[in-house]
Amino acid sequence: MGARVKVLNVFKTLHRARMAVFKDDERALTAARSKINEEFQKNKQESSKENIDKMIKMGSDVEKVLRRGVLQMEHVGNNKLLIRPRKDLLLENVPYCDQPRKTS
Structure with missing residues (x-):
């Protein structure tokens, strides 16, 4: 698989994760979208295969x-x-606690 296809797959996967993780939180969805797009745009001109693989x-x-x-x-x-x-x-079988937060 070519580097371009891999980069596109990671881009799409990050956006899908963003949509799932921040569901119904417009502020977080917008911030995550901006950050993902900014990072990919910033490195758009990268040509080193080694650096692309690291990213x-x-x-x-x-x-x-x-x-x-x-x-x-x-x-x-x-x-x-x-x-x-x-x-x-929540994912199934993930424990959580319904206890009040302690305040200092």
């Missing part, structure tokens, strides 16, 4: 971090101290 690897790693390491939270009822992960976005 493809980095893009794939970022996609994994987004999907596995970002969790959207929601307030529970009117209690501003009680939050929980958005259940509609």
Whole structure:
């Protein structure tokens, strides 16, 4: 597979991850879209195969971090101290805690 196709695949994968991870959060969706597009635009003229391969690897790693390491939270009822992960976005069998945040 050519470098151009790999770059395009990483670009699309990052945007799909963005849409899934930040679902219903317009501010985060917009910020993530801008950052992804900015980074790809900034490196558009790169011609070194070694650098392109490194950036493809980095893009794939970022996609994994987004999907596995970002969790959207929601307030529970009117209690501003009680939050929980958005259940509609949780993967199955991922434990979470419905305990209030400790405030200092």
